Amino acid sequence: MSENFISHLEEQIRHHNDLYWQKGTPEISDVEYDRLVETLRSWDPQNPLLKKVEAPAAAGEKIVHTKPMLSLDKVYTKESLRQWMAKVARTQDEPFLVQPKYDGISGKLEHGVLVTRGDGRVGVNITDKLAIIDIESEKRDGILGEIVIRNSAFETMYSHVLTKAGTPFKNSRNAVAGIVANDGVEFYLKQGARLTFVDYETNTHPLKLNEFAEKWDGIQHSIEQLDYPMDGIVVRLQDATYAESLGYTEHHPRGAMALKFTNESVESVVTGFTLSIGKRGTLAATAQIEPRDIGGVTVTNVKVPVIDTLDGQPGILSGGIRVGSKVRVERAGDVIPYLAEVLEVGEAAPTAITDCPVCGSKLVRDGANLFCRNPECGEQQLNQLYFSVMTVGMFGIGKEIVRAIMDITGIRDFLGFMRLDGSLLVGQEGFGKTRITAIMDEIEKARRCTPELFLTALNVPELGKKASEELLKIYSVDEIIGGLTIAQLLRANGIGEVMAKRISEGLVEKQAYIQELRKEFELSQSAPAPEGDAICFTGKSTRPRSEMHQAAREKGLVPVDAVTSTTKYLVVADPNSTSSKVVKARKMGVTILSEEQFWAL
Numbered sequence: 252m253s254e255n256f257i258s259h260l261e262e263q264i265r266h267h268n269d270l271y272w273q274k275g276t277p278e279i280s281d282v283e284y285d286r287l288v289e290t291l292r293s294w295d296p297q298n299p300l301l302k303k304v305e306a307p308a309a310a311g312e313k314i315v316h317t318k319p320m321l322s323l324d325k326v327y328t329k330e331s332l333r334q335w336m337a338k339v340a341r342t343q344d345e346p347f348l349v350q351p352k353y354d355g356i357s358g359k360l361e362h363g364v365l366v367t368r369g370d371g372r373v374g375v376n377i378t379d380k381l382a383i384i385d386i387e388s389e390k391r392d393g394i395l396g397e398i399v400i401r402n403s404a405f406e407t408m409y410s411h412v413l414t415k416a417g418t419p420f421k422n423s424r425n426a427v428a429g430i431v432a433n434d435g436v437e438f439y440l441k442q443g444a445r446l447t448f449v450d451y452e453t454n455t456h457p458l459k460l461n462e463f464a465e466k467w468d469g470i471q472h473s474i475e476q477l478d479y480p481m482d483g484i485v486v487r488l489q490d491a492t493y494a495e496s497l498g499y500t501e502h503h504p505r506g507a508m509a510l511k512f513t514n515e516s517v518e519s520v521v522t523g524f525t526l527s528i529g530k531r532g533t534l535a536a537t538a539q540i541e542p543r544d545i546g547g548v549t550v551t552n553v554k555v556p557v558i559d560t561l562d563g564q565p566g567i568l569s570g571g572i573r574v575g576s577k578v579r580v581e582r583a584g585d586v587i588p589y590l591a592e593v594l595e596v597g598e599a600a601p602t603a604i605t606d607c608p609v610c611g612s613k614l615v616r617d618g619a620n621l622f623c624r625n626p627e628c629g630e631q632q633l634n635q636l637y638f639s640v641m642t643v644g645m646f647g648i649g650k651e652i653v654r655a656i657m658d659i660t661g662i663r664d665f666l667g668f669m670r671l672d673g674s675l676l677v678g679q680e681g682f683g684k685t686r687i688t689a690i691m692d693e694i695e696k697a698r699r700c701t702p703e704l705f706l707t708a709l710n711v712p713e714l715g716k717k718a719s720e721e722l723l724k725i726y727s728v729d730e731i732i733g734g735l736t737i738a739q740l741l742r743a744n745g746i747g748e749v750m751a752k753r754i755s756e757g758l759v760e761k762q763a764y765i766q767e768l769r770k771e772f773e774l775s776q777s778a779p780a781p782e783g784d785a786i787c788f789t790g791k792s793t794r795p796r797s798e799m800h801q802a803a804r805e806k807g808l809v810p811v812d813a814v815t816s817t818t819k820y821l822v823v824a825d826p827n828s829t830s831s832k833v834v835k836a837r838k839m840g841v842t843i844l845s846e847e848q849f850w851a852l
């Protein structure tokens with residue numbers, strides 16, 4: 252009887268798998284499907300089909316979406332957007348949701364499987380890429396979102412991440428597409444590449460129809476400040492049932508609309524260049540152009556891509572950007588105008604760039620950038636110091652004030668700034684009594700910043716806020732600055748080999764300085780360590796997760812969501828599994844338990 256029952260279950264599960272994953276026409280709900288799987292598991296825990304259920308299709312395989320992932324209809328002006336809202340609204344109070352329109356690759360994470368949108372009907376299974384994707388969502392599964400590279404990550408990280416052809420990626424969308432389409436993840440993982448899968452619901456603003464005039468501009472502004480590549484804003488009806496009831500046009504759902512940032516562009520001519528040095532000594536270039544009006548703003552200069560090597564020269568402005576070149580300048584939404592293309596290369600000879608425009612040191616090429624490696628380089632010191640000052644929350648101190656303080660006092664770094672003697676500023680131009688008091692107050696307040704902000708403010712390459720947060724989940728701030736081994740750094744989520752190496756080198760190089768700086772701070776404590784041993788559950792179990800958590804608490808354990816080196820147990824359906832989570836846990840010395848072993852604790 253049981254044999255028969257099991258084979259009947261197997262047959263049903265296969266049938267529904269096929270309907271779900273291959274044909275995209277499920278006949279039963281997810282709950283019913285899960286029930287079938289759980290029944291099979293309780294009768295025959297070793298059944299090979301259970302493994303397949305967890306990984307229904309191999310990476311790279313095509314998957315038919317259960318529900319087509321349609322693209323959104325678009326409008327190009329605020330007024331047409333408002334008209335659309337008025338058309339679909341039932342009353343003046345109709346609630347809408349406003350979200351960024353990310354410029355990446357849309358995808359869906361369901362049953363632990365990540366699938367791209369593809370053409371909307373058929374996508375590609377890219378579950379293997381989860382190894383280099385940070386998920387930004389309140390949920391752990393059933394997520395609709397976009398795979399992107401945060402703007403800040405693209406700026407700092409992707410000059411080192413090279414394509415198979417050995418060239419840097421042109422823009423963040425190209426990078427996402429290239430990495431996602433690549434066979435496997437090793438190649439990019441080794442280079443420290445990270446992607447972000449952001450849930451569409453993560454950055455949502457509510458908006459009622461009758462609030463449009465009053466609130467729209469503020470919402471648009473705050474969305475545009477987000478650290479993601481975007482090409483517009485999405486507005487959808489909050490009432491999903493009502494939206495669904497409106498149905499679909501041939502290509503688009505009727506319950507949502509995208510306002511595309513308009514790309515306005517003008518032609519102009521390059522009249523000169525300015526070179527500057529960024530926080531890490533990176534050379535940046537700005538081209539002056541004949542002034543043009545774009546969308547109500549007069550544009551006189553644009554950032555230009557920096558460097559292309561010329562035989563025997565350290566660098567030259569790339570792509571035929573010279574004095575006299577005819578260029579097209581574009582502005583998308585409120586984004587800073589940028590150079591879209593060179594229409595005609597100017598007559599002037601290309602300018603070879605060899606020396607730092609600030610200190611005159613020879614520039615050094617690293618990856619796709621040129622750097623000034625002179626630690627005494629003034630502009631670089633200012634930029635680094637200003638970054639630290641902002642990071643620890645001294646928002647009242649502007650860049651020009653920092654510059655003036657450097658000039659007056661000779662302070663060159665963050666340590667010096669934290670030890671600022673206010674009396675040196677007395678009587679100096681621009682430093683009245685009130686201002687000096689305000690500056691000293693800001694410094695005092697900053698001493699009690701959080702450990703992750705302190706770490707970020709150290710200005711160690713690759714040790715940003717996110718990496719700091721992840722490290723602090725495992726180590727104390729003093730353990731981190733004391734110097735962790737690469738192996739220890741690699742235990743943190745989202746830190747790959749290249750990053751670990753850079754962080755480790757950066758901390759070692761500035762060790763003495765960092766220890767001195769540490770004395771200037773009374774860091775606020777992070778969350779207290781849990782009182783019992785931490786336990787993490789992953790994958791399917793015979794009882795609901797909440798029940799497992801309750802049982803764990805009754806055993807004096809503390810349920811946690813992620814495995815770290817302080818986790819004592821990981822409970823998993825198959826303790827011999829080679830899933831990345833289990834392998835990682837094993838490496839960290841976490842005890843891996845089957846569900847039976849857990850109940851027996």
Ligand SMILES: [Zn+2]
Binds near residue numbers: 607610611623629
């Ligand atoms: Zn320099």
